[in-house]
Amino acid sequence: MQVFKAMFKVMRSRLPSALIYIVCFFAISAIIANASTNDNKFEAKRLDISIFDEDDTPESHALAEIIKKSNDIVEIEKDKDTILDSLYYRRIDYALIINKGYADKLRAGETAELFSSYHLDESFSVVYMGQFLDEYVSTVKAYLSMGEAFDEAVANAEDAMSQNAEVNMLSRIDKGGNSHFSVDFAGYFQYMPYILVSIIISVVSLVLVTMNKKDIRYRTNCSCLKESSYTFQLFLGSFLFVFIIWLLFMIGGMILNKEFYTGRAWYAVLNSFIFAVVVGTMAVLVASFEPKDNVLNLITQVLGLGMSFFCGIFIPVEVLSDKVLSVARFLPAYWYVRANNMIADITQFSLNEVIQCYLIQLGFAAAMVIITLLVRKVKYSGAAIGTAVKKAAAAEH
Amino acid sequence: MFMHILKYELKNGLRTKDLIIWLILFPIILGTCFKIAFGSIYEKTEKFSSIPVAIVEESENAAFRQVIEGIEKSDEPFLKASFTDKEKAEKMLDDGKVEGIIFTSDNISLTVKEKGIRETMLKSFIEQYKVREKIAMDAINTAPEKAQEVIASLTSETASSCRDIPLTQGNPDMYIQYFYNLIAMVAMFGCITGMHITMQNQANLSPLGARNNCSPVQKSISILACLTGSFILETICMVICVSYLAFVLKVDFGDRLWLVYPSAILGGITGVSFGFFVGSLTHIGEKAKSALLVSISMLLCFCSGLMVGNMKAIIAARIPWFNNINPAAVIADCFYCLNIYEDYDRFITKLITMAVISVMFIVLGFVTSRRKKYASI
Numbered sequence: 001m002q003v004f005k006a007m008f009k010v011m012r013s014r015l016p017s018a019l020i021y022i023v024c025f026f027a028i029s030a031i032i033a034n035a036s037t038n039d040n041k042f043e044a045k046r047l048d049i050s051i052f053d054e055d056d057t058p059e060s061h062a063l064a065e066i067i068k069k070s071n072d073i074v075e076i077e078k079d080k081d082t083i084l085d086s087l088y089y090r091r092i093d094y095a096l097i098i099n100k101g102y103a104d105k106l107r108a109g110e111t112a113e114l115f116s117s118y119h120l121d122e123s124f125s126v127v128y129m130g131q132f133l134d135e136y137v138s139t140v141k142a143y144l145s146m147g148e149a150f151d152e153a154v155a156n157a158e159d160a161m162s163q164n165a166e167v168n169m170l171s172r173i174d175k176g177g178n179s180h181f182s183v184d185f186a187g188y189f190q191y192m193p194y195i196l197v198s199i200i201i202s203v204v205s206l207v208l209v210t211m212n213k214k215d216i217r218y219r220t221n222c223s224c225l226k227e228s229s230y231t232f233q234l235f236l237g238s239f240l241f242v243f244i245i246w247l248l249f250m251i252g253g254m255i256l257n258k259e260f261y262t263g264r265a266w267y268a269v270l271n272s273f274i275f276a277v278v279v280g281t282m283a284v285l286v287a288s289f290e291p292k293d294n295v296l297n298l299i300t301q302v303l304g305l306g307m308s309f310f311c312g313i314f315i316p317v318e319v320l321s322d323k324v325l326s327v328a329r330f331l332p333a334y335w336y337v338r339a340n341n342m343i344a345d346i347t348q349f350s351l352n353e354v355i356q357c358y359l360i361q362l363g364f365a366a367a368m369v370i371i372t373l374l375v376r377k378v379k380y381s382g383a384a385i386g387t388a389v390k391k392a393a394a395a396e397h
Numbered sequence: 398m399f400m401h402i403l404k405y406e407l408k409n410g411l412r413t414k415d416l417i418i419w420l421i422l423f424p425i426i427l428g429t430c431f432k433i434a435f436g437s438i439y440e441k442t443e444k445f446s447s448i449p450v451a452i453v454e455e456s457e458n459a460a461f462r463q464v465i466e467g468i469e470k471s472d473e474p475f476l477k478a479s480f481t482d483k484e485k486a487e488k489m490l491d492d493g494k495v496e497g498i499i500f501t502s503d504n505i506s507l508t509v510k511e512k513g514i515r516e517t518m519l520k521s522f523i524e525q526y527k528v529r530e531k532i533a534m535d536a537i538n539t540a541p542e543k544a545q546e547v548i549a550s551l552t553s554e555t556a557s558s559c560r561d562i563p564l565t566q567g568n569p570d571m572y573i574q575y576f577y578n579l580i581a582m583v584a585m586f587g588c589i590t591g592m593h594i595t596m597q598n599q600a601n602l603s604p605l606g607a608r609n610n611c612s613p614v615q616k617s618i619s620i621l622a623c624l625t626g627s628f629i630l631e632t633i634c635m636v637i638c639v640s641y642l643a644f645v646l647k648v649d650f651g652d653r654l655w656l657v658y659p660s661a662i663l664g665g666i667t668g669v670s671f672g673f674f675v676g677s678l679t680h681i682g683e684k685a686k687s688a689l690l691v692s693i694s695m696l697l698c699f700c701s702g703l704m705v706g707n708m709k710a711i712i713a714a715r716i717p718w719f720n721n722i723n724p725a726a727v728i729a730d731c732f733y734c735l736n737i738y739e740d741y742d743r744f745i746t747k748l749i750t751m752a753v754i755s756v757m758f759i760v761l762g763f764v765t766s767r768r769k770k771y772a773s774i
Contacts (some may be wrong), residue, residue, distance in 0.1 A: 003471075043512055043513060044508060044514055044516075044520055045512065045514050045517040080564065080745070081738075083564070085710070085713070087564070088569065088571055088733075088737060089707045089709065090571060090707055090710070096559075097562075112557075112558050112560045113558070113559075114559070114560065115494070115560070116560045116562050116745070117559055117560075117561055117562065118562050119562055119564060120564055120565065120569045121443070121563035121569035121570075121706040122444060122445045123444060123445055124443065124444075124445050124514045124518065126445070127445045127518070128514065128518050128521065129412065130559055131475070131518075131521070131522075131525070133558050134558050135525050135528065135561050136560070137558045138550070138551060139528060139532060141550065142536070142547050143535070145543060145546060145547050146535070146539055146540040146543055147540050147543060149541075160528050160531045160532055160535070161524075162529040164508040164524065165524045166504065166528065167507045167520050168507070169510065170487065170490055170491065170508055170509065171435075178726075198645070203533050206468070229761035272497055284530030285554075295418070296420055298418050298422060301423065302426055305427060305430050306426070306430060307650065309431075309433050310433060314434060315434050319438045319442060320433070320434075321436070324433050326536065378486045
């Protein structure tokens with residue numbers, strides 16, 4: 001098992017960079033796992049709003065109180081640049097100014113230009129707050145026109161505005177809690193392909209390229225080691241590395257989510273294993289082109305980032321355009337994400353379709369193996385080696 | 398002699414594969430990925446558009462139907478309603494074709510799939526309807542003679558109570574700042590070329606350095622020539638990067654694109670100076686040095702928002718001074734200012750900051766690399 005041992009010696013040199021990936025991934029996953037909630041009850045989104053009260057009357061305070069009930073108030077400096085920065089970077093969703101003379105105007109039944117708002121773009125939040133303000137004003141006006149006193153009208157408006165609509169979550173989502181594959185788990189599994197690609201391709205390909213360097217290959221070829229044994233050891237070493245990395249992530253997932261995989265979560269485990277195998281075959285294919293160290297780094301980044309952005313790993317599939325998705329179908333990560341989304345109940349779960357996704361990924365793996373064999377055949381065929389030897393001889397003279 | 402060294406520095410740089418890979422190819426690939434990812438996300442999630450909703454009438458509610466039809470007739474309708482049955486509606490919601498289902502019976506209820514702003518707006522819409530119902534009831538109970546007038550005033554179109562104060566003419570898409578940070582990253586990666594300057598001019602760091610040291614050229618001239626060469630190379634990379642983003646990917650930098658180029662180039666110079674300074678600082682090997690530089694640059698880019706979009710705002714809230722000295726943040730801020738601000742005050746402040754940082758690094762680099770002479774054996 002000398003070849004096998006040598007492989008792990010080479011791998012050790014790449015361990016630090018692989019460790020950086022692993023540590024970053026666990027750190028980010030831990031933060032995400034702690035931040036999200038598993039609750040399936042509907043909660044209205046609370047906007048972050050800054051209010052600049054120029055009127056400063058009991059009436060304007062009353063309005064601020066109502067806004068505060070369903071939104072969060074953020075105190076920021078009243079400086080145009082600060083407001084602009086805060087709006088742009090979404091520290092606040094809306095910057096409201098209650099204009100001077102608000103109470104007097106409202107008392108007189110006037111509704112125009114009671115407020116101003118610093119406007120960056122026509123976002124959902126802006127439309128929502130605009131509707132809310134209009135609604136409040138017209139409610140107060142309605143009570144005033146019933147002949148009520150101003151104070152009474154304001155109080156009644158507040159009372160009327162506290163209506164609460166019944167909101168249900170789509171029932172299928174509710175079952176998510178019983179499927180033993182929580183949204184957090186889904187997130188953990190969702191980002192895994194990027195890390196798997198980055199680590200496996202950069203390490204396995206590097207090792208294979210190193211083992212295949214001319215001098216080392218010649219030395220191995222003239223040893224009494226059988227070709228089949230050599231290939232087997234290479235295969236075993238690569239597979240073991242892929243398996244260890246995958247196992248590490250599975251154990252990490254259990255620790256982060258503080259539970260053992262049960263029920264449907266096993267589908268996701270299987271899914272990630274299949275994907276790890278696909279990436280392993282991809283690494284072998286990349287290695288068969290014998291890229292230089294810096295080119296290999298670039299290939300790793302291109303495959304990792306490219307698949308992550310194209311196939312909905314970094315950003316949800318829903319926001320990708322159809323054109324992108326039609327290209328993504330030709331990448332294995334697309335099918336991984338598709339299966340993962342079904343398992344997580346983000347899209348309708350169907351066992352048949354999940355298995356179909358598995359099979360397609362395995363198909364990619366098979367294709368990769370075939371292409372690798374072809375490349376090797378062309379590269380190391382008698383004719384190719386003959387030309388290479390001639391070239392080398394010519395270069396020496 | 399200056400021109401001679403400069404010529405070889407340029408030749409050397411153009412033949413370094415690392416330079417082409419990390420300063421030209423990598424940004425192009427990452428930029429393309431960003432475009433794919435963030436190209437339509439703003440339009441799809443942030444910018445207001447009619448919210449598609451399915452309406453299932455469990456029992457006849459003519460008043461509600463009238464309200465919906467009224468809304469749909471307006472210029473910029475808030476809802477896009479489709480009346481259907483329960484089964485179809487749930488399928489539509491599941492497929493993401495609608496954002497919610499409104500069930501109308503005596504009590505109107507809403508079913509949604511997610512917990513976002515659009516769902517909240519639907520909820521608030523139903524609540525508004527209920528508020529109006531309550532007002533009408535109150536009016537009939539308390540002042541029946543005025544009820545007609547009250548209801549009429551509720552349904553009549555009123556002018557908006559809120560006046561918008563526009564803040565900028567620029568592109569409000571916040572996802573564009575990923576491209577600003579991409580340019581900042583390319584600028585910071587210039588530190589690798591900066592590092593090579595010291596590598597090539599110190600005898601104990603590389604064989605080339607040893608050769609250069611036995612030539613009769615003054616060290617300051619040789620370093621200056623190398624520095625100029627690196628600036629030129631970095632400038633080429635920055636121009637390629639910005640041009641690719643602006644013309645191939647069609648990223649909207651606002652209407653002052655001609656100012657984006659000099660800012661990017663100055664940013665590149667800052668990056669090179671940074672690498673020059675760190676390179677001259679310590680005697681560690683080339684691999685370790687470049688690893689150190691790349692990790693520092695990446696960390697600075699992270700703090701400026703290359704990975705997490707609103708990182709800069711988070712830092713601004715906690716340690717605001719850091720954004721003013723973090724070169725990556727300063728470079729990215731330049732493009733932000735050009736896009737968002739009408740006036741040039743803040744933009745010029747950022748440019749001055751960059752220039753000061755660059756000069757400081759260059760001076761420090763010269764100070765630390767001078768008087769390193771080697772006795773002949």
